[in-house]
Amino acid sequence: MHEFDEYQIRSTVILYVAPITHNRITGLTPAVTPLVNALQNLGVQTGLLTTSTLGRYENPELYPVVYINDLPLYPSLASMPEPLNKPDLIVFQSTYVLKHIPLVYEALQRKIPYIITPQGGMTQRAQQQKQLKKKVGNFLFFNWMVRNSAALHCLNEQEAIDVKKTWSHPVFIVGNGVNMPQPKLLAYPGSKPGLKFVFLGRLDINHKGLDLLLEACALLQEKLRKSTVQILLYGSNIAGSKIKLEKMINKYQLQDIVHLNDPVLGDAKQEVFQSADLFIHTSRFEGHPIAVLEALSYGIPCLLTPGTNMASEVEAAGAGWSVEATPVAIAKRMQDILAARLEFPKRGQAARNLVEEKYSWNQIGKQSLREYFNLLHAN
Numbered sequence: 091m092h093e094f095d096e097y098q099i100r101s102t103v104i105l106y107v108a109p110i111t112h113n114r115i116t117g118l119t120p121a122v123t124p125l126v127n128a129l130q131n132l133g134v135q136t137g138l139l140t141t142s143t144l145g146r147y148e149n150p151e152l153y154p155v156v157y158i159n160d161l162p163l164y165p166s167l168a169s170m171p172e173p174l175n176k177p178d179l180i181v182f183q184s185t186y187v188l189k190h191i192p193l194v195y196e197a198l199q200r201k202i203p204y205i206i207t208p209q210g211g212m213t214q215r216a217q218q219q220k221q222l223k224k225k226v227g228n229f230l231f232f233n234w235m236v237r238n239s240a241a242l243h244c245l246n247e248q249e250a251i252d253v254k255k256t257w258s259h260p261v262f263i264v265g266n267g268v269n270m271p272q273p274k275l276l277a278y279p280g281s282k283p284g285l286k287f288v289f290l291g292r293l294d295i296n297h298k299g300l301d302l303l304l305e306a307c308a309l310l311q312e313k314l315r316k317s318t319v320q321i322l323l324y325g326s327n328i329a330g331s332k333i334k335l336e337k338m339i340n341k342y343q344l345q346d347i348v349h350l351n352d353p354v355l356g357d358a359k360q361e362v363f364q365s366a367d368l369f370i371h372t373s374r375f376e377g378h379p380i381a382v383l384e385a386l387s388y389g390i391p392c393l394l395t396p397g398t399n400m401a402s403e404v405e406a407a408g409a410g411w412s413v414e415a416t417p418v419a420i421a422k423r424m425q426d427i428l429a430a431r432l433e434f435p436k437r438g439q440a441a442r443n444l445v446e447e448k449y450s451w452n453q454i455g456k457q458s459l460r461e462y463f464n465l466l467h468a469n
Contacts, residue, residue: 096133098463099132099133099134099459100133100134100135101135102134102135102178102179102462102463102466103134103135103136103173103174103176103177103178103179104129104134104135104136104177104178104179104180104181104462105136105137105138105139105167105170105174105177105179105180105181106122106125106126106136106137106138106139106180106181106183107138107139107140107141107180107181107182107183107190107193108122108138108139108140108141108182108183108184109140109141109142109143109183109184109187109189110122110123110140110142110147110183111140111142111144111145111146111147111148112146112147112148112149113145113148118183118184118209119147120380121183121209121266121378121380122138122183123138123147123149123151124267124269124451125267125451125454125455125458126138126151126153127151127152127153127451128267128451128452128454128455128458129455129458129459130152130153131452131455132455132456132459134459135173135174136153137153137154137155137156137170137171137174138151138153138154138155138156139156139157139158139166139170139174139193140155140156140157140158141158141187141189141190141193143189146159154171154174156170156171156174158189163192164192164196165196166192166193166196167180167193167196167197167200167202168196168200177202178202178203178466179202179203179204179205179240179462179465179466180193180197180202180203180204180205181204181205181207181243181462182194182204182205182206182207182239183207183209184207184208184209184211185206185208185211185212185232185235185236186211186224186227186232188231190235191231191235194235194238198238203240203465203466204239204240205239205240205241205242205243205462205465206235206236206239206242206243207242207243207245208242208243208244208253208377209245209377210245210249210375210376210377210378210399211377212236212242212253212256212257213249213252213253213256213375214252214255214256215252215374215375215397216375217256219297236257236259237259239259240260240465241259241260241261241262241461241465242257242259242260242261242262243261243262243263243264243458243461244261244262244263245263245264245265245266245377245378245399246263246265246377246378246399246400247263248396248399249263249377249378249399250262250263262461262464262465264454264457264458264461265378265448265449265454266377266378266379266380266383266449266454267383267449267450267451267452267453267454267455268380268383268384268386268387268445268449268450268451269387269450269451270387270445270446270450271360271363271387271388275360275364275388276364276388276389276438276442277363277364277365277366277367277388277389277390277438278389278435278438279366279367279368279389279390279391279434279435279437279438280367280431280432280433280434280435280438281434281435282365282367283318284317284318284319284320285317285318285319285320285367285368285428285431286319286320286322286365286366286367286368287319287320287321287322287366287367287368287369287370287393287424288321288322288323288324288362288363288366288368288369288370288385288390289303289321289322289323289324289325289369289370289371289372290324290325290354290359290362290363290369290381290384290385291324291325291371291379291381292325292326292328292331293323293325293326293327293328293331293332293335293350294328294329294331295331295334295335296374297328297373297374297375298325298371298372298373298374299372299373299374299395299397299415300323300331300335300372301338302372302395302415302416302417302420303321303370303372303420304335304338304339304342304344304348305338305342305417306372306417306418306420306421306424307321307342307344307347307348307421308342308344308417309417309418309421310421310424310425311342311343311344311347313425313428314347314424314428315346315347317428317431319347319428320347320349321347321348321349321370322349322351322362323335323348323349323350323351324351324352324353324354324362325351325353326352326353332350335350336350363384363385363388363390364388366385366388366390367390367434368390368391368392368393368410368427368434369381369382369385369386369390369391369392369393369410370392370393371392371393371394371395371398372393372394372395372397372413372415372420373395373397373398373415374395374397374415375397376397376398376399377399378399378400379398379399379400382394382398382400382404383445383449385441386404386409386410386441386442386444386445386449387441387442387445387446387449388442389438389439389441389442390438390441391409391410391411391433391434391437391438391440391441392404392409392410392411392441393410393411393413393420393423393424393427394410394411394412394413395412395413395414395415395420396412396414396415397415401413403444404441404444407440407441407443407444408436408437408440409437409438409440409441409443409444410437410441411423411426411427
């Protein structure tokens with residue numbers, strides 16, 4: 091690995107391209123904008139080109155943000171403000187974005203290297219979602235886009251293994267990061283009467299494994315009631331998932347245990363984390379979920395399935411529990427957790443320590459920059 095001096099850092103221009111808006115709650119926005127900011131703080135010249143079809147990103151940032159609809163169709167990159175019109179490296183966030191195809195073509199024409207960060211979207215499991223559409227897209231555009239990239243940026247080791255099997259392309263691994271809350275804002279799990287188990291993310295039944303969670307709650311409901319457990323699900327409605335979840339809650343008569351809530355941001359989100367005793371993420375597949383990192387940063391132990399790609403790491407750190415993605419296994423593990431209530435404070439501290447040591451945005455920025463420079467100076 092190369093080390094680089096301050097001049098090399100400050101003379102480097104890196105452009106991020108991402109399909110984000112400021113008013114949508116997705117894992118992509120909190121994964122991209124703080125990383126760009128971290129690199130800016132390290133001295134790199136950075137900027138963001140947003141490509142969402144739903145509108146522009148309007149939050150004020152310390153670096154330039156340009157919306158693709160404000161640029162000509164071609165050449166878009168050359169029409170960016172200086173120095174972003176001549177980047178040394180482009181980082182495309184997400185793979186399946188049609189608006190990125192002309193940008194890739196332009197980058198190749200101008201011999202600008204680029205990286206793709208698929209955010210979990212190129213694993214074998216993710217390829218099975220909307221399978222026919224992705225097969226057609228791969229054949230027409232995206233195989234070509236991947237083949238000509240300098241590397242694929244994976245978020246964890248499991249994703250990297252999976253992606254290499256499927257795509258046979260160079261990869262490197264740097265995880266997502268999180269802003270560390272002030273100590274006075276931390277949760278104190280297990281310190282209050284009753285227990286609050288929280289999920290925060292998109293209410294996508296299949297992706298997030300919420301059907302597995304509700305079926306587990308149905309199996310364990312009497313013990314959950316006895317322990318005064320409230321399971322609070324916060325998130326946006328995806329493809330009618332909210333109605334499906336409501337039907338499941340009614341079917342299993344869980345109305346007094348499981349509660350659906352709208353997505354939360356800002357202070358409201360902070361209050362949800364502060365009041366939580368356990369964070370639950372029973373996803374079937376993920377990249378590197380920001381919501382889990384945020385929960386850990388507040389000192390909340392987590393119950394995670396292997397599909398989150400953090401379960402084994404969290405369990406090894408004593409920061410939570412791993413569980414297989416089946417209703418029976420989840421119910422059994424939740425029963426174990428209820429019996430281990432006195433461990434919550436210790437596991438919460440371990441959760442905070444894990445994130446502080448490995449996943450602060452400053453650390454993630456430094457790791458990313460090393461990988462970028464290794465690619466840029468490989469020859």
